[in-house]
Amino acid sequence: MDFRALTEAIAEAEIITIYRHQRPDCDALGAQFGLKQWINDNYPSKKVYALGYEKPTQGRFPASDHVSDDVIRDSLAIILDTSNAERVDDTRFSMSRKTIKVDHHPPVTQYADINLVDPVAAATCEILAFCFQETSGIVSLQTAEYLYMGLLTDTLCFKTSNTTANTLKAAAYLAGFSIDIPVINRLLFDHPYSWFAFDGCLHRLAHIKEGRMAYAIVTDDILKEYHLTGSEARNHVDLFGDVIDFEIWAMFTERIEDGVSYYDGSVRSKTVTVNEVMQKFGGGGHKNAAGVKGLSESQMHDLISRLFEKIPTV
Ligand SMILES: [Mn+2]
Structure with a gap:
C-alpha cells in the first residue's frame, strides 16, 4: 500500500482529528490512540484529537477528546477501522477540510477523499504498523503497544483465518519495541469470576444442531x-x-422494546462464509465473524437454519 497520501497529509495539517467506529473494539481504539501517539511523538506542535462518544469495553485507553465544530472544520480527519460513514462515532468528520479513511473491512462505501483500504489486512493496526515502518520516525513503546492490541484482538491471538504472514511481520515489528507481551495478553483476555459463572450458564443453554x-x-x-x-x-x-x-457457533441475546422482543446475534465460523447470509438479515461483518441486530424470533430461527445449511455435509 502507498502511504504517502496519508503521511503527506499528516505532515501538512496543523490540526488532525481521528475517528473510530461505534461500539469501539481494540482495533479501532488501538489504531486511533496509536496514530495519535505517533503524531504527537513525531510532530509535537500539531494539535491531535481522538474523538468518539462510546466508551471502550476492553483494554485500557485514554478518554476521548472533545472539540468544537470549528476545530473539526479546520482539521484533517482520519477515520479508522470503519467501512461506512454511518458507523463513524462522530459524524462531524464530514465537515473537515480533507478526509482519509484507513480500514481493513471490505469497503461498503468509499466515503472519504482518500481511501486506504486493504481487506487482506487482519487489522487496521496492521496497516498502521506498516505505515509507521515505512515512514522514518519515532515509534514509542506506547504506540507499539496500542497497535499490538489491535492485532491481537482482531485475530483472536493470531488464530483466525485473516492472520497472514504480514500480520505476524507487523507483530514482530511491534514486538521489537520491547512491548510486554504477557502483560498485554492478561490485560486483554483475563476474565473476572462473573465471566466464568456465565460460561457455566451457557453450557446449559447451548443448542447443538446435528453436532x-x-x-x-x-x-x-x-x-x-x-x-x-x-x-x-x-x-x-x-x-x-x-x-x-x-x-x-452463535449467540443471540433478547432485547425487549415496548413489550416486543428483538434478538441481536453474533455468529462465528471456522471456514464457512457467514457474512453473506447475515447480510440478507440486515447484518454484516467478516467472512468468519459477523453480527446482526433486531431480528424477530422467527427471523432468528430462519437465520439459524440458513447458517446451518451452509455447513458442507461430510
Ligand atoms: Mn478492525
Whole structure:
C-alpha cells in the first residue's frame, strides 16, 4: 500500500482529528490512540484529537477528546477501522477540510477523499504498523503497544483465518519495541469470576444442531440475572469455538422494546462464509465473524437454519 497520501497529509495539517467506529473494539481504539501517539511523538506542535462518544469495553485507553465544530472544520480527519460513514462515532468528520479513511473491512462505501483500504489486512493496526515502518520516525513503546492490541484482538491471538504472514511481520515489528507481551495478553483476555459463572450458564443453554453447529439464545431474564448487557453476553460467543465438531457457533441475546422482543446475534465460523447470509438479515461483518441486530424470533430461527445449511455435509 502507498502511504504517502496519508503521511503527506499528516505532515501538512496543523490540526488532525481521528475517528473510530461505534461500539469501539481494540482495533479501532488501538489504531486511533496509536496514530495519535505517533503524531504527537513525531510532530509535537500539531494539535491531535481522538474523538468518539462510546466508551471502550476492553483494554485500557485514554478518554476521548472533545472539540468544537470549528476545530473539526479546520482539521484533517482520519477515520479508522470503519467501512461506512454511518458507523463513524462522530459524524462531524464530514465537515473537515480533507478526509482519509484507513480500514481493513471490505469497503461498503468509499466515503472519504482518500481511501486506504486493504481487506487482506487482519487489522487496521496492521496497516498502521506498516505505515509507521515505512515512514522514518519515532515509534514509542506506547504506540507499539496500542497497535499490538489491535492485532491481537482482531485475530483472536493470531488464530483466525485473516492472520497472514504480514500480520505476524507487523507483530514482530511491534514486538521489537520491547512491548510486554504477557502483560498485554492478561490485560486483554483475563476474565473476572462473573465471566466464568456465565460460561457455566451457557453450557446449559447451548443448542447443538446435528453436532455441527452450536448456539445459545440468552433471554432478557438471564441477562438480568447475570447483570449483563446483550453485547457483554455475546462477547462469550467463542466459548463454543474450541470444539472440533462445531463449524458454526452463535449467540443471540433478547432485547425487549415496548413489550416486543428483538434478538441481536453474533455468529462465528471456522471456514464457512457467514457474512453473506447475515447480510440478507440486515447484518454484516467478516467472512468468519459477523453480527446482526433486531431480528424477530422467527427471523432468528430462519437465520439459524440458513447458517446451518451452509455447513458442507461430510
Ligand atoms: Mn478492525
